[in-house]
Amino acid sequence: MKAAVLAAGQGVRLQPLTATRPKHLIKVGGKPILEHCLNALKAAGVKEVVIVVNYMADSIRTYFGDGKEFGIQIQYVEQKGVLGTGNAVSVVEPFMQKDFVVVNGDMLFDAEAVKMVIESHQKETSSATLAVVPVEKPEDYGIVELDSNKVKRIIEKPLPNQAPTNLANAGIYVFSPEIFGKISQTSRSSRGEWEIPDALTLLIGENKLVTAVKLDSKQWLDIGRPWDLLEANQWALTKIRHRISGLIENGAHLLGPVTVAETARIRSGAYVEGPAYIDEESDIGPNCYIRPYTSIGRKVRVGNACEIKNSIVMDHCHIGHLSYVGDSIIGEKCNFGAGTITANYRLDAKEVKMLIKDKVVETGRKKLGVIMGDDVKTGINALFMPGIKVGNDSWVGPNVLVPRDLPPKSVVLLKQDLKQ
Numbered sequence: 001m002k003a004a005v006l007a008a009g010q011g012v013r014l015q016p017l018t019a020t021r022p023k024h025l026i027k028v029g030g031k032p033i034l035e036h037c038l039n040a041l042k043a044a045g046v047k048e049v050v051i052v053v054n055y056m057a058d059s060i061r062t063y064f065g066d067g068k069e070f071g072i073q074i075q076y077v078e079q080k081g082v083l084g085t086g087n088a089v090s091v092v093e094p095f096m097q098k099d100f101v102v103v104n105g106d107m108l109f110d111a112e113a114v115k116m117v118i119e120s121h122q123k124e125t126s127s128a129t130l131a132v133v134p135v136e137k138p139e140d141y142g143i144v145e146l147d148s149n150k151v152k153r154i155i156e157k158p159l160p161n162q163a164p165t166n167l168a169n170a171g172i173y174v175f176s177p178e179i180f181g182k183i184s185q186t187s188r189s190s191r192g193e194w195e196i197p198d199a200l201t202l203l204i205g206e207n208k209l210v211t212a213v214k215l216d217s218k219q220w221l222d223i224g225r226p227w228d229l230l231e232a233n234q235w236a237l238t239k240i241r242h243r244i245s246g247l248i249e250n251g252a253h254l255l256g257p258v259t260v261a262e263t264a265r266i267r268s269g270a271y272v273e274g275p276a277y278i279d280e281e282s283d284i285g286p287n288c289y290i291r292p293y294t295s296i297g298r299k300v301r302v303g304n305a306c307e308i309k310n311s312i313v314m315d316h317c318h319i320g321h322l323s324y325v326g327d328s329i330i331g332e333k334c335n336f337g338a339g340t341i342t343a344n345y346r347l348d349a350k351e352v353k354m355l356i357k358d359k360v361v362e363t364g365r366k367k368l369g370v371i372m373g374d375d376v377k378t379g380i381n382a383l384f385m386p387g388i389k390v391g392n393d394s395w396v397g398p399n400v401l402v403p404r405d406l407p408p409k410s411v412v413l414l415k416q417d418l419k420q
Contacts, residue, residue, distance in 0.1 A: 001118060001174075004092040007034055007105035008054035008079040013356050016373030016391045016408065017331060022056040022106050025063060028229060028312065029236025029295055030277045032063065034105045036236060038072055041103065043111035048073040050095045051105070052088045054081065071084050071295065085195025086183045095179075102169035108221040108235050113172060120149075120213045121174035127208040128179060128200055131170040133215045137162035141222075142197055144212055149209040153198040155156065163200045165213070169197065170220050179203075226357060226371040226389070227363050229329055233312055234293045237275035246278070252285065256292070278316075286296045303338070311369070320380075328369030330376075331392060338378040344369035344386050352387040355405055363387065375407065 011023030019024075024034035031039075034051075041049060053060050053076055060076075060129070067074030077091050089102055099121065101114065113131060121129035130151070132144045138158060145164045154169060173196070182199040189195050202211050220289070222230050242257040246264035254273030260266060264278045267285030273292050278284060282300040291309035296302070299323045299351040300313055303321035311325050314332040320326060323336050326344035344367045346352060353360050370384040373392030382396045391408030400412050 001046060001099065001101055002048045002096060003041050003052065003101035003103060004089060004096070005034070005037060005041075005049050005051045005105040006088045007087060008052050008057075008085045008088055009106065011106065014223075014229070016370065016389055017226065017229075017329065019392050019408065020331070020374045023060055023223070026229060026234040026292055027295065027297065028108075028293070029234070029240050029399070031240075033108065033232065034060070034064070034107055035070065037063075037103060037105050038067075038070055038074075040109055040111045040114060041101070042070075042072045043112035046101060046192075048075075048290075050075045050092045052077055052079050052091060054079045058394075066161045080134060082193070083191065083194040086186055086194035086199050089175070089196060089199075089371075089401070090180060090183045090194070093177075096180075097176055100281055101175050102173040102175060106365070107171055107223050108171060108232055109170070109215075109237075110219050112220040113215050116213050116215070117172050117174050122209050122210060124149075124209060126211045127176050127203050129171040129174045129221070130200070130208045130210075130212050130358060131215050132167040132212045133170045133217055133220045134166050135168040135217075136166075138166050138168065143167060143170035147215070151200065151204060151212050153204065155369035156197060164374060168222075170215055171222075172215075176209075177268060184291060187243055191347055196197055222325070225361070226329065226354065227365055227368055229312065230293070230310060230327060230368075233295050234275075234310075236280070237277060237295065240277075242274065242277075249285075252266040284383055296331070307356070310367075314374075326369045327365070327367045328371070330370075330372045330392060331374035331375055334372060334376045334378075336378050337382060339381040340378045341381075341383045343384060345387055347366065 007409045009017040025032045035197035039270040065322045066409045079088050113221035117131050137413050139160045143155045143163045144167045160202030163333045182202045186198040244260045246260040249268040249396045250265045251265045252270045258274040259289050261280040263284045271289035272290040277295040279298045284302045289307040293310040294308050296313045298316035300317045304318045306323045308325045312329045316333045318335045320336045320338040322338050323340040325342050328342045347417050350364050368387050370388050372390045375393045378396045381399045384402045389405045394406050394410040397413035
């Protein structure tokens with residue numbers, strides 16, 4: 001069975017990380033989100049995929065190519081704009097003559113989830129089959145109401161406390177080719193997009209069989225907001241096969257599942273507590289503490305006496321000595337002056353909030369540090385308050401406290417520094 005992977009979206013809610021890369025190429029556990037998706041499809045028996053691209057499409061094409069390196073055959077088709085999931089599925093019609101799988105390329109799921117949907121679709125001979133998963137906040141998702149395993153209706157983001165169930169549309173489908181005809185009959189939604197749920201509603205209205213498969217919440221993870229990437233990193237680090245291949249100096253200590261790439265170096269006095277991932281040509285220590293659920297990219301230098309906890313540090317970063325990075329995501333080519341601190345816990349112990357698309361959003365997290373774009377430089381003793389986002393190409397001077405978000409290309413210096 002072939003699969004269509006929807007990877008055209010821009011990922012606005014993941015800014016500033018998506019200002020310089022498509023969200024599908026953000027790495028968790030050492031691999032892009034989209035690569036994890038392709039690996040799950042391959043393990044479920046899918047041998048051919050069509051990736052629907054738009055935003056920074058060339059980056060995705062360049063990374064994955066024809067798929068041979070990844071053990072799967074890949075073709076690409078471009079969606080002409082951000083026109084919704086229905087429109088995205090419609091553009092793969094020339095490639096799909098038989099029943100086919102559709103998955104969103106910006107989430108994580110395991111191979112068993114895909115197998116369950118395929119097997120149920122074939123057993124029930126449904127016109128469409130979708131996966132559903134229980135969620136804590138139904139108002140954030142498309143919610144599916146069932147009669148046994150038959151889909152009665154799909155409600156897009158119901159009002160709080162008014163959802164008929166807590167079963168969210170998980171973005172994993174198997175469709176018969178008749179879905180293309182239904183998509184062509186739909187109209188733009190209130191968001192100005194053509195939506196897959198609207199096409200499914202037409203099928204249900206014609207008494208076509210649309211069924212659902214209930215997944216365990218551990219089989220699926222949605223990635224829509226910056227802090228979801230920390231959850232995704234934890235997911236990936238607990239599932240990959242870890243291997244220590246690099247140089248481990250005498251006096252370094254590695255505990256639990258840890259990956260150290262062949263050309264990486266862990267210096268004496270470093271303490272690395274897994275699960276953790278350290279990629280090629282990175283240099284850690286001496287006397288560092290790398291705490292669980294940390295992924296460190298390629299060619300990263302972590303200086304003396306640093307601590308990194310539950311974070312993603314992307315390629316070509318330099319974390320200066322005596323720095324602390326906690327519950328944070330650091331973009332590529334960032335350079336931290338000595339003693340840079342990312343605070344991750346409020347003094348009043350309340351939940352950390354973050355500004356997303358000009359709206360203050362509850363993160364549900366007591367600990368959350370900084371989300372930093374690419375090419376950010378900090379001076380010595382720079383301090384970032386919890387839940388702060390820093391745009392790419394920004395400079396934060398010595399001894400500066402950053403209490404709120406910074407747009408791209410910001411320069412923040414103390415007054416006495418401005419006079420020099």
